[in-house]
Amino acid sequence: MANCSVQENNLKDVLPENTLKTRVPQTQVSRDIRPAPSRYRNEISKTIIRRSHDCTKCGRCVEVCPHGVHVKKPGYKYFAEPCLDLCIGTACETTDHFCVAHCPQKALRLVENPAMKVLGDCRWTADMMLATWKMAETGDIPPAEYGYEYECGNSGGGFDRLRFKYPDKLAVAVRPEDVDTSIELNRTGDSRPQVKIDVPWYGGGMSFGSVSNVTQLSKARVAVAWNTFTCSGEGGYMERLRPYDDHVITQIATGLFGVREETIQRVPIVEFKYAQGAKPGLGGHLLGEKNTVSVAKMREAMLGISLFSPFPFHSVYSIEDHMKHIDWIKHINRRALVSSKVSTPTDVDMVAIGSYAAGTHIVHLDGGYGGTGAAPDIAKKNIAMPIEYAIAKVHGFLKAEGARDDVTLIASGGIRNAHDIAKAIALGADGVVIGTSELIALGCVRCTRCSAGRGCPRGIATTDPTLQTQMDIEWGTQRLINLYNAWRKEFIQILCRLGLRSVGELCGRTDLLMHLDYTNDLEHKS
Amino acid sequence: MPEKYHIQTKPIPPRRPRIGKYGIVDWREDCCRCHNCVKKACVYDRHREEAGYIHDMKDVDALFFDCMGCFSCVQNCTKALLSLEVNPIYEALGNSYWTPDIIQTTWMQAETAKIPVSGAGYRGPFSGPGFDSMWTDMSEIVRPTRDGIHGREYISTSVDLGRKRPFLAFEGQALMDSDGPLVSLPMPLIIDMASPDHTLPELDPLFRETAARTGLIAIMDSCAWPFAETYLPHVAFHLHPDGPELPRDVLNQTRLIELPDGPDVLKRIAAIKKDCPHLVVSIKVMLGAGGSQRAIELANLPAIEMLHIAADPNGNEIGVSQPRFIKDILRETHVALIESGTRDQVTLMSSGGIALAEHMAKAIICGADLVAMSLPLMIALECQLCHSCEPGMHCPAQLESINTAYGVGRMTNLVSAWHDQLVEVMGAMGMREARRLRGDVGRGMFFKELEEDTFGKLFGTRK
Ligand code: SF4
Ligand code: SF4
Ligand code: SF4
Ligand code: SF4
Numbered sequence: 003m004a005n006c007s008v009q010e011n012n013l014k015d016v017l018p019e020n021t022l023k024t025r026v027p028q029t030q031v032s033r034d035i036r037p038a039p040s041r042y043r044n045e046i047s048k049t050i051i052r053r054s055h056d057c058t059k060c061g062r063c064v065e066v067c068p069h070g071v072h073v074k075k076p077g078y079k080y081f082a083e084p085c086l087d088l089c090i091g092t093a094c095e096t097t098d099h100f101c102v103a104h105c106p107q108k109a110l111r112l113v114e115n116p117a118m119k120v121l122g123d124c125r126w127t128a129d130m131m132l133a134t135w136k137m138a139e140t141g142d143i144p145p146a147e148y149g150y151e152y153e154c155g156n157s158g159g160g161f162d163r164l165r166f167k168y169p170d171k172l173a174v175a176v177r178p179e180d181v182d183t184s185i186e187l188n189r190t191g192d193s194r195p196q197v198k199i200d201v202p203w204y205g206g207g208m209s210f211g212s213v214s215n216v217t218q219l220s221k222a223r224v225a226v227a228w229n230t231f232t233c234s235g236e237g238g239y240m241e242r243l244r245p246y247d248d249h250v251i252t253q254i255a256t257g258l259f260g261v262r263e264e265t266i267q268r269v270p271i272v273e274f275k276y277a278q279g280a281k282p283g284l285g286g287h288l289l290g291e292k293n294t295v296s297v298a299k300m301r302e303a304m305l306g307i308s309l310f311s312p313f314p315f316h317s318v319y320s321i322e323d324h325m326k327h328i329d330w331i332k333h334i335n336r337r338a339l340v341s342s343k344v345s346t347p348t349d350v351d352m353v354a355i356g357s358y359a360a361g362t363h364i365v366h367l368d369g370g371y372g373g374t375g376a377a378p379d380i381a382k383k384n385i386a387m388p389i390e391y392a393i394a395k396v397h398g399f400l401k402a403e404g405a406r407d408d409v410t411l412i413a414s415g416g417i418r419n420a421h422d423i424a425k426a427i428a429l430g431a432d433g434v435v436i437g438t439s440e441l442i443a444l445g446c447v448r449c450t451r452c453s454a455g456r457g458c459p460r461g462i463a464t465t466d467p468t469l470q471t472q473m474d475i476e477w478g479t480q481r482l483i484n485l486y487n488a489w490r491k492e493f494i495q496i497l498c499r500l501g502l503r504s505v506g507e508l509c510g511r512t513d514l515l516m517h518l519d520y521t522n523d524l525e526h527k528s
Numbered sequence: 529m530p531e532k533y534h535i536q537t538k539p540i541p542p543r544r545p546r547i548g549k550y551g552i553v554d555w556r557e558d559c560c561r562c563h564n565c566v567k568k569a570c571v572y573d574r575h576r577e578e579a580g581y582i583h584d585m586k587d588v589d590a591l592f593f594d595c596m597g598c599f600s601c602v603q604n605c606t607k608a609l610l611s612l613e614v615n616p617i618y619e620a621l622g623n624s625y626w627t628p629d630i631i632q633t634t635w636m637q638a639e640t641a642k643i644p645v646s647g648a649g650y651r652g653p654f655s656g657p658g659f660d661s662m663w664t665d666m667s668e669i670v671r672p673t674r675d676g677i678h679g680r681e682y683i684s685t686s687v688d689l690g691r692k693r694p695f696l697a698f699e700g701q702a703l704m705d706s707d708g709p710l711v712s713l714p715m716p717l718i719i720d721m722a723s724p725d726h727t728l729p730e731l732d733p734l735f736r737e738t739a740a741r742t743g744l745i746a747i748m749d750s751c752a753w754p755f756a757e758t759y760l761p762h763v764a765f766h767l768h769p770d771g772p773e774l775p776r777d778v779l780n781q782t783r784l785i786e787l788p789d790g791p792d793v794l795k796r797i798a799a800i801k802k803d804c805p806h807l808v809v810s811i812k813v814m815l816g817a818g819g820s821q822r823a824i825e826l827a828n829l830p831a832i833e834m835l836h837i838a839a840d841p842n843g844n845e846i847g848v849s850q851p852r853f854i855k856d857i858l859r860e861t862h863v864a865l866i867e868s869g870t871r872d873q874v875t876l877m878s879s880g881g882i883a884l885a886e887h888m889a890k891a892i893i894c895g896a897d898l899v900a901m902s903l904p905l906m907i908a909l910e911c912q913l914c915h916s917c918e919p920g921m922h923c924p925a926q927l928e929s930i931n932t933a934y935g936v937g938r939m940t941n942l943v944s945a946w947h948d949q950l951v952e953v954m955g956a957m958g959m960r961e962a963r964r965l966r967g968d969v970g971r972g973m974f975f976k977e978l979e980e981d982t983f984g985k986l987f988g989t990r991k
Contacts, residue, residue, distance in 0.1 A: 042603035083608040120550055120597060120612040123651035159654025276668060280649065283666030283956025313955070314667070344668050348973055353668040370663060371650040378643045379633065380949045382650040384664050384886050385956050387973050394982040416649070438649050449598045452647025459571035459598040463647065469571065512986045520987035 017337070021267040029245040031227040031479065035141035035487050038480040041445060041473060045087035048132065048149065050115045051101070053081065057109040063101040072101065086115075087136075090147045124156040125371070126438070126448055130418060134485065138443035141484035143492050153421045160390035161422045163518045172501040181494045182504040185433045187271070187410050188339050188363050195337055197270055199230040199433070201490050202505045203423060206414055206437035207253050207275065207343075209237030211297050212375045212452075213441075213463045214470040220478030221440060222246040227479070228486045233435075236275060236311060238300035239265040251341065254331070256285060257311030259301035263334050272331050273341040273366065274324075276314060279415035280373020282345035282386035285313035294465075325360035332361070339363040341412070345385075346370055346392035351399035354411070358400065364410045366435060367392050372415025374437045375463070376453030389415040390429065397430020397510055420492035430510045443485040444478055533685065533714040535742050535944035537641035540937040544910050544925060545581070548593040549618050549632070552578075552601065555609040566604040572596050593618065622913045625658075625842035630883050631907055634942065638908035641941035643948050658843055658853045658881060659890045661975040667958035683951050685715040685962045687898050689784060689875045690808040691833040707873075708833060709806045711745070711783045715947050716898035716962050717888060719746035719905065720879050721766055723841060725915060730928065731906075734935040736763060738905065741936060742943045747786055747900065750774055757781060766812070769796070779804045786810045786836060789822065797831050810834035810877065816846045820857045824864045827874045834875040837861065841903055843881015854881050855894045862895025862967045871967070885949035892965050893972040908942040909935055 014022065039045075051071065059079065063072040071089045073082040091112065094100045102110045122128035133152030136144040144150050154162045187197040205221045212235065219242060225232040226249050233251040234243060238260020243250055247268045254261050255275040266272055277283060298305040318324050328340050341364035342357040344350070354365045369389025373382065393413045400406040413426045414435035426434050442448070444462050451457075457464025461472030502508050516522040552575070567575035574595050593615040602610045621628040633644050655661050690710035697704045719739050722731060732752050739746035739762040747764045750771045760781035765774060767787050779785065779800075785807045787796050797809050813823045815837055823837050837857065845851035858878055865871035878891050879900035891899045907913070910925040917923065954962065957971045965971060979990060 040603070042600075044603045044605065044608040046599065046603065083606070086608070115611070116553065117599070117602060117612045119614055121599075124653050125649075125651055157652075157654040158656075162654065277666065281956075283958070284952060345666060347666045347668045348970065350668070371654075373649050374647065376645050376647045378645050378949070378952055380643065380884075380886050380952060381956065382646075383652060384890075385953060386666050387663055387978060388654065391978045391982045394986065441648075446648070447597070447599045448648045448651065449596055450646035450648045450651070451596050451598065453645065456571060458647075459596070459600050515986070517983050517987040519991055520983060521989045521991060523988045524986070 018267055021264060024264065025247070025268075026244045028248055029223070029226060031223045031483075033227045033483060033487075035484055036480055037139060037141075038477055038484055039139050040087070040135065041477060044083065045085075045135065046117055046121060046132065047086035047089060047091070047115055048118060048129070049089060049091035050086055050113050051084055051089060052111045052113060053084075054109045054111070056107045057081075057105075058107055060106065062104055062106060063110060066099045066104045067101050068099055087132075090145075091149065093147045093149055121447065123448065124158070125162075125416065126418060126442070127151070127155050130155060131442055131447070134419070134439060134442045135445075137488035138481040138485045141487040143488055143495075152419060155418065160388050161416070161418075161425050164390070164425050164515050165518065166424070166428070166496065166500065166514055167516050168499045169501065174501065176498045176501055176503055178491075178494045178498055180503055181497050183490055183493060183497075185410075185505050187433075189410050190361075190363055190408050194332075194339060194363070195270070197339055199228075201228055201230055201486060202427060202433035202493070203417075203436050203489075204231035204251070204433070205233060205440060206374070206435045207233035207235035207251070207273070208374060208437065208463075209235030210240050210300050211237045211465060214458075214461060214465060214473070215240070215242065216470060216473045216475050216478050217441070217444060217462050218243070219246075219475050220444065220473075220482055222250065223475070223479040224440075224482035224486060225249040227483050228490075231271060233273060237297070238302070239268070240300065244268070253343075254327075255311055256313060256315045257301075257309065259303065259309065259311070262302075266331060266338070267335045269335075270338060271341055271364070272335060272338045273343050273364075274315075274327060274331075274362075275343045276318075277345035277368070277386075278343070278373055279345055279368035279370055279386065279389070280375060280377035281381040282347070282368075282370055283313055284378070284381055284385075285311045297465075321356040321360050324357065328361045341366050343368055346387045346389060346415075348387070350387070350392045351395050354396040354400060354409075355403055355405060358405050358409045362409065364412055365396070366412040366414065367396060367431075368435075369413070369415025372437070374441055374452075389413050389417075389426070393426055393429040393431050394512070401510070420489040420496065423489070424493060424496045424508065425515065427505060427508045428511050428515050430512070432509055433505070439485070440482055443481045444473065445481075533743070533947070535641075535940060535947065537941045537944045538937065539640050540934055540941060541639060542635065542910055543934060546594050547615065547618050547621065547632075547912075548595060549615055549628070550595040550597040551593040551613050551615045552595050553611045553613050555611075558607050558609055560607055562606050566601040566606075566610070569604070570601055571598065575601070623842075625881070626883055626903070626907075626913050631912065633884070634904055634907040635910065637945035638938040638942045641944045643945055643952065655975045659855055659884075659887045662855070662890055662893075663973045664886075664889060664893065664953050664957060665971045665973060666956040683954050683960055685947060685950055685954070686712055687716045687875075687962055687966075688712050689810070689834055689877075689898070691873050691875075694869070694872055709783075709808050711808050713745065713898065714743045715943075715950065716892055716896075717744060717943065717946065718764070718877060718898060718900040719744055720900035720902040721747045721749060722902045722906065725841075725917065730930070731909075731935070734909075734930070734932065734939065735902070735905070737932060737936045738939040738943065739763065741940050744943065745784055753778060764810070767796075776803050779807065782807065784808045784810060784834075786812050789813045789826070793826075794829070794831055808833050808875075810836050810875075812836040812838055814846060815839045815854070815857060815880070817848050819845065820852075820861060823861055824868075827861070827865050827876070828868050828870050832874055834877065836877045836879065836900065838900075839878070839880030841880060854878055855890065858891060858894040858896050859969070866967075885946040886953065888946060889950055889953045889965070890972065892962065893968060895967040897963075897966050904942060904946075905939045908938040 069088045071084050118128045122131050129150045130152040133144045133150040184198050184200050185202045221232040231251050236253050236255030250269045251271040251273050252269045253273045253275050340362050342362040343366040344353050346369050357365050370386030371388050410432045412433050413431040417434045423434050446462050452463040456466040461469045618628050621631045688710045691707045735746040736759045745764050750765045750767050764784035826832050839854040840846045843854040875897045877898050878896040882899045882901040888899050959965050
């Protein structure tokens, strides 16, 4: 990976001696796309083919279907269960290879899958989940014939009502290979290293304890593969993350669990977590029974006692205090960029400019609808504003204050696909942080039971030893690599259609957006 | 530190079969009887429970729907015979305002007394009508502690009912605390009279006991008397002009009394004040046509200590062609009273549309001192809002045969969960006192204003 700019060659100059001594060799992960089919026997599909008892097993359906849906294994008398996720459903009715029409016995029927009504919700529609699974499986944008409507959700506001105004004709056509999807994270012009990531997003913090090892490591490995970042979360720095140090953001949250000078020195970005979108303004509470031997060790806490992350930082009561903290980190880790993760209160613009003034490199806004982990429903729904408002507000304010070019603005909280990423950037962000989409790619069905009982029944957000075994690291990594690839492809497509060559050219271009609930008749000075 | 408000709770399971959101549909015909059937692998053991449930089914009218919707069995079945469906009975619960989700979360709180917690981020719409068109604020780095350093245990949710002085007054050296009597409640909530559409008279004792256990007050029709006198401090009688007269010594043991608005309301207040000067008198104004105007007029009169403005159960104005929502009426009333300089003197209580703990916080931000509700307490008893409460009709929650331990326990659990949620949002806002939250619209963010402020500037006028 020659273009890997987060890796620095002269670490000797920047890392303290004892950190260099404990540094472990860094793992490389290839970006290659390989199929990573669902780990479940029956992938959920939009439609179902039902076979009645009239079927004489003539094999005609196997012959006609070009998608390999009907499976009759050699030597077997009966059909295996069909690969329904490969079926293109109603789009097939008008083709000349529609199995239902070809079946001489009229034994096949195409019906809507009743489970589609159960899957998903208005933010993550069933179609969006199926499309994400397809992308994670194939590494490509899902073919139009599947009929997935996944570009927007159905929440009735924000991203779901924003659309791009694609021009009919471009003055100069942009070829996909000419588009640069990388972004730089250090805009301050200070003497710290430039950190460039190859895609305009990185993975959000999910602590050890909130997700399985496999999930956390898969996230770290995809960050290596795509030269971007993952975040340790607040629960401490797993030793197993060390081979990925160069792509890890370590988090300092209000509980300071597992934070040591040495862990801070390992990484290129250190993040202060002031608040999180899932429960803005609330602290965390890890129940005593969940404070197991390994969690206690990681968090450097007593076994079995309840662990509280207070809100707010009890050592930060002003921007000046914030600045002292940033200075402390900058002093301990001479190469680190500092990110401040905040949520979206009424005066989010003041928070952003304050963080900038305190010397942060990255202002990370986590919108009120964000988050993946367990949180009180009342907080998820009500506290803090949706990210769509916050991006526009902060971008505008930083610009008016003349500070916009000197700080990186990262948005998160409800970003689900390449279209959301593009919209967030057009509203004024430089890049985004993602979370839920990665879990979906790993097979999450949004059943919301992540923290109940033994944790995630699908082995994603759990530390239960048996449940965890449902997924292996190779598969998890590949699913995410594929997802990133599909997103990048789609993101490039969007830029090409808009005639733009880089992420930076899209930043703040609200003139390219329209809102379905507005008159859209303002004159924009472009 | 003063004594902390704490409600004793303990889990109380439902009496009736749970009405979950999902059910598993099983095409048994083609099943190949695998030895390692996926049904055994359900993390929640739901298939086995279902089999047990069907085996000794007591209630033929209730099917088993308690699947958690994880799709594991659906996706692993050898023959792909299993599927998930939304339970049609679940979907039919409640109505468009009291949605199935609201009913289910209320059931869960009544059972466990816990704040509902879930994973996977927020799943609902961007915004919505009524209380869903606002968000509550939180405090960030630049002002993390408007009220100083505090933990949740320092947050006070208590409120005072009654007429307050607009300025400090002294009697000799002593500070006079108010003009008239004040009633202190540990949280900004009153148990309202149950709506006649949704209740059975047997429930009154449960409401009284719940009020006593939670330290709150239950409003009760004067016909409810007599009952044990020990409950009187937790009861506020609603006196209809044509209802029974109550003995003075009974009234004297209560703290609050409610009168319906009417042409002679001032005379009635004077009469009560003459007999029982220590009672705080609240006037209930129904928000029909002109109701909000009437409320503002009344609030400006020196004789009025407290107003109860009541919208319909869904929070809308009553009998008006284009009804406004209680939140907007509260904001308007609050501002009107500030403009006339009387806001701090009168206590404003609102009812109607208070279905979730967040509505209590939001109504207060919009200008109420406290809220009143009763439907959520009915739902706590597994009521489904099916409107067939008349004697002789079949009540699916079997409310005609309810016992005190269950009924009071469930309602107390719900009040406790609401209190905890109020503390949670106040903690996020950096607010230390519920009294100070009243009318502090800066602690709220309103859809209309945020839209205008951001998208309006970018995309023109909202259609
Ligand atoms: S409907 Fe078309 S794609 Fe689906 S199984 Fe039949 S032939 Fe194949
Ligand atoms: S418990 Fe459900 S929502 Fe949570 S990660 Fe697992 S599948 Fe997703
Ligand atoms: S896994 Fe499916 S086919 Fe096998 S026994 Fe169970 S229900 Fe039947
Ligand atoms: S979907 Fe999940 S919770 Fe429901 S029965 Fe199947 S395995 Fe159990």
